[in-house]
Amino acid sequence: MNGKGTTARTRLERGRGALGPALELVHTGRAPTRAVLTAELGVTRATAGAVAAELEALGLIRVDSRPGAGAGSQGRPSHRLSIDDKGPVALAAQVHADGFRAALVGLGGRIVATAPVRSTVTADPAQVLGEVVEAGAGLLRTTGLRCVGAGLAVPSAVAEPEGTALNPLHLAWPAGAPVREIFAERVRAAGIEGPAFTGNDVNLAALAEHRHGAGRGAQHLLCVATGHRGVGGALVLDGRLHTGSAGLALEVGHLTVNPEGRPCYCGSKGCLDVEADPLAFLTAAGRAPGPEVSLLQQARDLLRTEHADPAVRRATEELIDRLGLGLAGLVNILNPDRIILGGLHRELLDADPERLRAVVADRSLWGRSGGVPILPCTLDHNSLVGAAEVAWQPVLDDPLGALAP
Structure with missing residues (x-):
């Protein structure tokens, strides 16, 4: 292969390796422009442009190549980067002592749609998780949006790697309920694409606030x-x-x-x-x-x-x-x-x-x-947003691998 071909292949490989870090920078609001993305990634402008174009082709971000210049600014303004508001979503679910809720959450921590809060939480986790997943599946059917995965927030310590809720005291669920296994099974049964995750509600709220809010x-x-x-x-x-x-x-x-x-x-x-x-x-x-x-x-x-x-x-x-x-x-x-x-x-x-x-x-x-x-804390429904964050994580780690057909 000639030198020009080798350079192109190297740039492509470097760009693909930067897709995840680049998406996380846009996702968390730290790269509003291609110029900032270039500086944060430590790559050339051409590589940053290729990375942004690939993320746009995946339907994750939008690249505005003709942004308006601010008053008093000089020179050509950098391409603006933003989340594609018609892009994929994660299904987020939260259960607490007084009810449960399902939502669809896009990149950037943006809540796209929510189902009405259900106020009755029975002592049977399988029944509750089945209902909350069905509420989320209804949102997906209504919106027609692609789903990358699902996340569940519960008011209990969640033991790893089993995914069991050790102390769901205020839910009257049995200690050690296999909530991750139940949730994942209900997600699969509903025909929802992507992996399913479960975590403690305050852990997930902290993750959301760190990425998008007061933290x-x-x-x-x-x-x-x-x-x-x-x-x-x-x-x-x-x-x-x-x-x-x-x-x-x-x-x-x-x-x-x-x-x-x-x-x-x-x-x-x-x-x-x-x-x-x-x-x-x-x-x-x-x-x-x-x-x-x-x-x-x-x-x-x-x-x-x-x-x-x-x-x-x-x-x-x-x-x-x-x-x-x-x-x-x-x-x-x-x-x-x-x-x-x-x-x-x-x-x-x-x-x-x-x-x-x-x-x-x-x-x-x-x-x-x-x-x-x-x-x-500054985010509304931060545990829901955090539940979506863990569902989005595989995409943030490897956008091509997670979303390739």
Whole structure:
């Protein structure tokens, strides 16, 4: 082969090797133009152009070769890169104590379509997962979009490599339920293309926030959240979830923050799981929870509309102090460079950010050295988006291999 042919083949191989990294840069918003893509990949402009063209041919991104120049700009503007809004999607599903939901999520963390929330979660995981997959399959039939895979978020530690839900306490599911196996079987039975994945809901929320939300740019991101019941945590290190040797790391809900507190399901007392979730807030405020809406919504409504009530204000301070104590312990152990809070914890941060930050700083060694930024999560339905992220990962790793006919 002549020298020109060898150069073309080398460029093609180099470009194909860069497809995954390039797609991830566009997916996470870090490469809005071809010029930025070229710099981030460390390749020539010609190679970056070939990579962008291949991703466009796969139906994943759009390349605008005639972008308008900004006011006062000089020279020819670089091609703009964006997600193809008619491209493939991932099926995302989430189950929690008060219901379940299915959605279709495209690249960029964009929720394309959602099915109505179902409010009844039975004690049979096979029935629930069958219903949520069928809801997702209905969305795929309606939209006609191609599906790359499916992801499921559950409120339980998920053991690896088995994919079993070890402690789905608030769902009344049996401990050790084989949720990944059941979910994958229901996905196949529904005729949905692509692999199926399952993970802990807070882990997946942290992954989504790191790529698309409040955690972008963090090297060591700690996420703590309370949704409908209980408290969960997650750690993202250099862009990857830290799940431990068996998928069970960061069970932060079982940090003791009140030694004389409420009995916890784990057998201890005063764990964050039962001292800083929506039920704990309602109880501390002297409010009996009702059946009309979720506990999370009841707690949010109380915090937003009755914060002037002395009992609600005391409950807010009480939960902030407990949460801050737990966060301080985590800061001492993990030394994160950013903390993000989700669910009711985001509302508590908004209610009195100075109090929470002061508790963390006062009770942690590294907090005193300058403070760790504590921010609210910013994505709506971040566990759903995170479930889609793990379904998208094979495509991000190897777009050609995952999508080739």
